[in-house]
Amino acid sequence: MLELKPIINALLRSKVGAVLAILQLALTLAIVSNSLSIISERVSYLNKPTGYPEESIITFSVMSFDDKIDANQQLIVDERILKSIPGVIEAVGVSSVPLSGGGSNSGFSLTPEDDGKHTNSGHLYANEQVIRTLGVKLIEGRDFTSGDVLISSEYAKQPDVVIASKAFTDEIFGEGKGLGETIYYGGGPLKVVGIVERMTNAWPRFRNADRLIIFPMVNANGFQDFLVRTDPSLRGEVMKKIEAALLQENPSRVITGIKGLDEVKGKYNSKDLLMLRMLLVLITALVVVTALGIFGLTQFNISKRTKQIGTRRALGARKSAIVRYFVVENLIVCAIGLVLGTVATVFLGQKLMSLYSVPPLEVSYIFITALGLIVLCIASVIFPAKKAANISPSIATRSV
Structure with missing residues (x-):
């Protein structure tokens, strides 16, 4: 009982x-x-995977105070210097760094008219080396070519093509669609020439974290972000050589924030x-x-x-x-x-x-x-x- x-x-x-x-x-x-x-x-x-080999990527910023320097030309020179460092696989200047919590996010639509129907996505600007530097997997279409890249100091201008993450194309076009389709940003048409399996934008915590669009465009300025992909076993050695290599070419600037992309993600999280x-x-x-x-x-x-x-x-x-x-x-x-x-x-x-x-x-x-x-x-x-x-x-x- x-x-x-x-x-x-x-x-x-x-x-x-x-x-x-x-x-x-x-x-x-x-x-x-x-x-x-x-x-x-x-x-x-x-x-959650980000799509990037974080342990292989280095990020840093360059601040230049010489107004006489052609920033776009200097970026090309800096990329060449970085790629000459032993252990570097690829390097690229970018408008913002993925996983960092800072970047650009905009609405993209299927029509040139502003009908209020937008799909939000992060986006960044870089040249034809960006996909190889990020180490992401292109599952459909093609990579950028040098002919796709627009070099301009005016953001009002934009290239004709973009590469987008699968999460973005699935959201705006439907599952499995998007390659060769056209989206509109600021009224201008952009053709999707490549789709990446996974690319996380600058805000991994947000709902649209897996949506990222890359514009083949160079618009350098006095504060420039860089990404460098290396052999993971040599990343530490490469990080030690970056500042000296860039300052040797042009000492009138400051190199800051040299760290791994995994460190950037860790700080954000x-x-x-x-x-x-x-x-x-x-x-x-x-x-x-x-x-x-x-x-x-x-x-x-x-x-x-x-x-x-x-x-x-x-x-x-x-x-x-x-x-x-x-x-x-x-x-x-x-x-x-x-x-x-x-x-x-x-x-x-x-x-x-x-x-x-x-x-x-x-x-x-x-x-x-x-x-x-x-x-x-x-x-x-x-x-x-x-x-x-x-x-x-x-x-x-x-x-x-």
Whole structure:
């Protein structure tokens, strides 16, 4: 027999402790479930491939203060110098660096008229060496040629062709379409001559992160970003030689931010990593506090019922019956807490989704957390319950 009636009567006589335990369990379920959901989504995001061989790519910036220098011509010279460094596979000047959190994002349409129907995508400008430097996989069409590249100091001008990521062409044209099709940007037509399997733009955390369009255009200025692809085993050596090689050719400038693309990505994701660590600490703290709360409640109940336990033992109650009594009592408290916690979990999940655009909470996280709390309740009560079962009937009956 589970002795539900005396257990419920005992809980009603000790309302404060039971209510505190119920609220603690409900709060733990709500916070831990939503935290696990956020952690799972962030881990999936952090492990998502970008399409680039990040460990092979170097990025840096060049700041020039000489107005007499032809920036476009200097970029060509710098690319040639970089490619002469042993270990360099390819180098290119770019308008922005992927995965960095800084770049250009615009709306592209299927008609020259501004009908308000746009597909947003990140985009960057570079010459015909960009695809080889990025190390991405061209799955349809062709690469840029030197004849495609427009060298101009006016952004109002634009080339006739682009290369786009598959995510962009699938979004604007439909699955598996896009090669040879025309898109419009600023009213001008752009023919898609190549499609890349995967290219992440400058904002990996955003919804349109996999949409990127590359314009074959050079429009250098006093602040120029570069990408260099190297043999991964020689990347460290190449990084040491870049500044000296470029300054030897033109010392009137500053080379800054020489780092690997994986470092750029790591810096961009640093807030996500910090958030994951904080959530893990929060979950650990909540679980420990909940376990201690259940343990303390059981110990308190035992100290109040020492005489009752001794009387039951003297009347022939087995130790297993004493243990079962306290386990069932805590499971009742746990069940009430989990029911209230489920309601709180759904409410909190909806608030987080509306305020911070986190993904919808999956039911599986509520189930997993609830199951874990049930196991925690049982584990937390076993030791004090066994201790109560070992109380000597003669000692217990003499206690006040």
